[in-house]
Amino acid sequence: MKLNSSTLKLSEFLPYRLSITSNLVSRYIASAYSERFGLTIPQWRVIAILGEGIEQTSKGLVDLTKMDKVAVSRAVSQLVTKKLVRRIAVQTDGRLALVRLSKQGKDLYEEISPLALDLERKLLDQLSDQEIQDLHKILDKLGHSVPEIQV
Amino acid sequence: MKLNSSTLKLSEFLPYRLSITSNLVSRYIASAYSERFGLTIPQWRVIAILGEGIEQTSKGLVDLTKMDKVAVSRAVSQLVTKKLVRRIAVQTDGRLALVRLSKQGKDLYEEISPLALDLERKLLDQLSDQEIQDLHKILDKLGHSVPEIQV
DNA sequence: GCTATTTAGTTTCATTTGAAACTAATTACA
């Protein structure tokens, strides 16, 4: 394969290819969550993090989801409205609120997470285990190569 | 490395990782084009395609950039305003207009394309040639794994 | 030839997104 070193071809330009593929995957995943559970990707990410542990502050969610604080703020508000999470004030620091899955939220998490893993499996179906490992490693490296705010 | 087969961890969930990394890369590239040339990513993609050949219809640009026709329509209009491209009516088919780089557009292309390759090189700096080839192959496979509209 | 369908491209409108400003609380430190 030509390593695109001196001539520019958009179809082989990696930032372009990465963006196209990622958007394709995101749209696929987003439509599954939206159709089946009425969730947006930011909402789903918040639920996924909360499902992994007990609770998080919004700041914790920002760090763990890599979304910006506006996106997290909105996703949490929407999830509160849907009664999937609750906000719990912290006595010792009035700026903080812990976010925690409600019973309904936990049930939803239990229902979605197998689907998510299944979607991932379908997506990675054509890749060997080696390629999946390679991809993780490559994404790590790319993340570290981008100046400024890293993954 | 754990292959994430039965438990869900967002930080290892590939659709998520792909999206985060791709957005990071896109933001990095977008800010370079915007700061130095006042171009958006869609505008840049149109110029990149036109720089590879002589001219294209908007439909051709849609197919080659994988952007939707609204995005292409807007990018072309903006580039016409900036006098970087011209629209040329087609005598034999009144629906079509060919889009072609102006002299200024060509000059800009000549200036940007080395920068683009340079940004790509910086980004891929930590990857071996083998890994770069792997990444291309993996993106191909992922694109084909997504149901419906493929890359 | 004449109507129906398809195709190219644009416009409209509603939603999403993100930067910047803002509020409220905490911490630093003179």
Next chain:
DNA sequence: TGTAATTAGTTTCAAATGAAACTAAATAGC
């Protein structure tokens, strides 16, 4: 202590995005 700086989180406003409706031209099928 009291003021300045920092931190958590929300709101506001403007720009980007995308689906759907629309215009105009070409093609298909009768």
